[in-house]
Amino acid sequence: MQPPQLTLKAGTSWAATYERCVQSAPEAFGPDYVRNRWADAWQHDGRAAPALSPVDGTPIPGPPLLSGAEAAEAVRAAHQLHQQWRRTPLRERQARVSAALDSLEAHRDLLARLLVWEIGKPWKQACADVDRCVDGVRWYVAESERQLAGRAPLDGPVSNIASWNYPMSVLMHAMLIQTLAGNAVIAKVPTDGGLSCLTLAAALAVREGLPVSLISGRGSALSPALVRSPEIGCVAFVGGRAAGARVAAGLAGLDRRHFLEQEGLNSWGVWEYSDWTLLSEQIRRSFDYAKQRCTAYPRFVVQRSLLDRFLAAYLPAVRDVRFGHPLAVELPDDPYPELDFGPLINDAKAKELADLTDGAVAGGGLPLYRGSMADGLFLPGQQTSAYLPPAAILSPPNSSPLFHAEPFGPVDTIVVVDTEAELLSAMNVSNGSLVASVSCDDETTALRIGAEVRSFKLGVNKPRSRGDREEYFGGQGNSWRGAFVGGDLLMRAVTRGPAGERLPGNYPDCTLLPG
Template sequence: MASAASTSTSATTSASATARASGPTPTPLTLKPGTAWSDAWQRCLTTAPEAFQDDDRVLNLWNGAWRPDGHALPATSPVDGSPIAGPPRLDAATAHQAVRASLDEHRAWRHIPLPERRARVAATLDALTEHRELLALLLVWEIGKPWRLAQADVDRAIDGVRWYVDGIAPMLEGRAPLDGPVSNIASWNYPMSVLVHAMLVQALAGNAVIAKTPTDGGLACLTLASALAAREGIPITLLSGSGSELSDPLVRAPEIGCVSFVGGRDTGARIATAMADLGKRHILEQEGLNTWGIWNYTDWPALTAVVPKLFDYGKQRCTAYPRFVVQRDLFAEFLAAYLPAVRSLRIGHPLAVKRPGDPLPTLDFGPLINAAKAKELADQVAEAIDRGAVPLHRGTLADGRFLPGQDTAAYLPPVTLLNPPPSSPLHHAEPFGPVDTIVLVDTEAELLAAMNASNGALVATLSTDDAATYARLAPQIRAFKTGHGVPRSRGDRDELFGGFGASWRGAFVGGALLVKAVTQGPPTERPPGNFPDHHLMP
């Protein structure tokens, strides 16, 4: 029998060996100093006190003034579930007053000479540039964007509108503003590079603009951007409210000259019906199941390199690719290229660092827009597996970067499913989250049928080694933009953007056509787009 001393020594030696094997205890992550929501809020109060109040209240902007009207709802950050500023929701009657006041602003603004409009928009861009980091920080807290992507959203808005400021004159030759303001209803995922970008171009073209703050996030960021624009005399109306209350004033009100919508198909279809009845300009971007096809393909390193980029912002993008359609004979090679890329994805708290002086982390994505969305997708994944889908990859939050004890209810690690059943929403609809599905096919006809599963899409890609095969198959894919082995994106300058089928209604945009969509030309002009055959747009 060993002595007590020898037993103690053995235990100590064993513990030391275990410590050496497991390595030092990891340093717990901490919030980067100066990036807390309270820090961002105080900076908002200092930067735009006219639009923010000390009691954590954000104001609505209409008839040229910031107003403490509306019923403020509570809100939480998807990053960690902590309280943030909630939307001050208006009722329909007040929103109608705001729309009528916007028409008065529109009638005055449309006569402002173009050089002055350009100067005011350029000054707004300078102010947005000055407060770039604050706008990005608000995007992190309000919609969960990683720091890199939040900055990119702000930069794309600024750089994109500058391009129009510099080149707007020839785009407006022979054209006039619309008869009423442009109403903007957009989803929460790109408040700056989609919504603010559109609003400033619409104003540059001579229109007053109205925007509804998205229900799920982006309120403070949009409010700050609108405050900076309003200071320069840009005629902006910014309203919060439920879709049921604001749909009538922001869509059907006779004062509205055009409706620009980004969102789901159900709401978009209702707006499209209203626009056809009313004969109004409309730009309606809706979701579609964007697909990536693999057929007679061998450049697997290129696929491995691109897969992580496809998960930017957790695939909460209208141009994300959640569906791979793969030639059955290539499935093994596809998995060998795809799975290492998915396993390399970095997720976690966008503002968590090891030491206060460390830079903010470079992540592929953080949380989804809210805990309810994360649960909805997790439930859909579980249901699909119960009905026969094969889980090829299921990530875990244990590998993420999180603060000690942090609420992670809005986070969903990446998931990949083979052959989701036809009864599952994941078979035919866009998940709008980090869930990939794979469908195997044996013939070109099956490839095209699987790539066209959702009655139209915004983008698609076909990876094939043979250029002739791509040229033959690509026109049969019902997506507005199709890439040959490369992802396609929205784009704002050099090419059209639109969609096929139920993914888009109304005017196409991009470059000069974004201006054309919100201005009037010859009386019989019909802007390029998906319009009812019986109706010529004014």
Template structure:
């Protein structure tokens, strides 16, 4: 029997549900932005394309720079009033907003499926991590704010599309809980409907959230450069991050999370049964996340054993249409990933892979879309099957940068010096891991790897709640986050305070 779309999960069905729940934000013909405490039909409305099947979905309204300036001015006024509200009331309002998010958790997750292609399992996890993470901050924030005050102006958030809830909305709610008004630019490539619904549910309880959308080139000079902004929080790639830094006042509080080539080393190792499931899990969401592991650095003498477990793991990876079921009553499929964020990204990645192989990279594994789970005759242009390449040539982007797709590269080494050089290929990373049977050797080598978090035989992630997060080298600029560090990053402490982070004049890392 051919798969069918799970009844009740079509985009029109979901949009109608949103319009019934939040008619102020979801009009019949377009989404609205939230500025100055009101939903406004400003900007040029537009449509977007779902990566799931190429169908048309709601796109972000496009504001211009003048409208962005008006939004910042309105947020400044909100900030002045909100900063005077006692913490007890801020906590009460935040909990009320979280209760609404929890009520509509499944709808928020289904919006993520259509907008950014997340499988159901990962989409619900994104929403749950947001809600549970902010609940933790409500319980723990009192001592974190001792002796601290809100910043002089609202927090400006510019984030990538891959984690609209657990990264962007989570940060917005904690920033507001800490006493700041918040401005967020909806990602252009996906997630605007989910963020619109989440914002609509939160602002009903008086939280000072501004949601705008539009071209980054048009809005970034305002959202980055305005002297009224108290802090800039950015999550994205090094290219865009570098452009933002050029327009950023070095004295302004900032948090810039950028990419790095996260590597997994295999050295003097033999417990292959523990590595195999780690390789499979690394393909979650097609490696479209900042803590994905797209590079394995393997001791040459172990390559035959590594390749055996690697091929077993990659052949188990499942992908396809996230909402395709066999029967109407079936649960949604537990896929490892769905599409890439756009068909253009899939085409770009295919070109990069083919070029790397043409110039000498060895294709160890090339999956095909025929092994995926799809609806009959659906468009599949944004999908990309797993690929593994041995020894990508130095001229290839795969040699030194993360592909942000289900493509692994493998580099063989013979000495510890070569291992460390290969694992430090991108001048800093967010995470790294090493599979090594000798703990003493593993810890010695870990000290030479330029990554913020290090995993001994296991993957590291961004982390939740009290776990701090940052980056080394070019992977991070500004204050680190996580736990009390996130609260400190968006509040003013005592005179002369030196926050943990990478700043133009110093770098300071928390104890590990």
């Protein structure tokens, strides 16, 4: 029986989506270009970089790239905004941030559809990204009077550099909280995606009087200004270790607030365990957004005597993973498709991971599972170069990057061990991670093992997430530098407290909180 031919969901084309942006915020969007926001104005400047949607190769407006000199001018202008905003009473800041959240909520579906087209998120996950931003910041508004008692804004604006995968629930969320704390903010648009979504969100915030600057450019050009400019009060970074190391090097010698969230190979250990039904469900959910997130679990470390039962739980779960075009439906008015993931961020990333998988197998790794593009949901004749089916490699060779680094895609590695010492060695191979989990029937044993894992958060028989609100967040080893954040600590990281205060964090001369 032939599968049904799919079509694009009605009203969701890129042309229709972008036209709504132009109608909603004409000050920020031109017919085929997007403006930067700095010096308290929308600027039609920069050199537009070409861009394609990872969904199907549709041309979309690319970021208007600024030079380093222009970025330095934008930082100086943000500092002037900061001097005005820092004197704004908290009640007014609360009201303006709340009004911005109301506007984001009113534009939620448009923001989510931009996330689908720009970074390939399936609909449900795109909506969740917007909702987490709005709901999370509302919690801070409600708690801000308590959190900010006895504290003051920084001396300069907060500079934000973040990866493309969570434009709303990570980057916009942080920017709104930073303004709530009394700081102006300047953010670099991620070069790989999220331009229109972030620009629309920024436009809605600016309309409510929030001091938001948003600029585009290559990291090599903009980082010196966004990291080392004397006007900057704090640097907030979320991204990979290579880029994070460059930011950390730029901060060297500066007495400047910073928090640098970097990747790590998050591992899931399986030791003396028997609830395979639960683990199978957790494995399926682990493929959310193609594991393109900092708390994904691409490494499973399994006790040898349990390998057969682990595989009996793992393989059906990975075979059930659904991927494809996030807007492909049988009939135009059908609901959005239920997918675990869509494309990767671009075709270069898909090819990189495919080549790494092939290289790991050629080097001696065993291909436990390789999905087929025929299993994906695609439109007739659509471009699919940014898509990658899930894959799993048993015992990847030590020489492969898949052995020691986060793939940031739907490729799992499975390592078999015989002793607890081997388990810990395999789970700690990347010298620090953000999260880890141990599946073990005895919780005492799981906690004892977990105490030796170099991860900031530990899940026992469950995954861990980045968390926020009451739960703070950080990292160990090479996965984090600077102050810890989340909940009250996030407000403390972007404000000044009593003289001599030591911020909790992962850097010299700090108070290190337990994970």
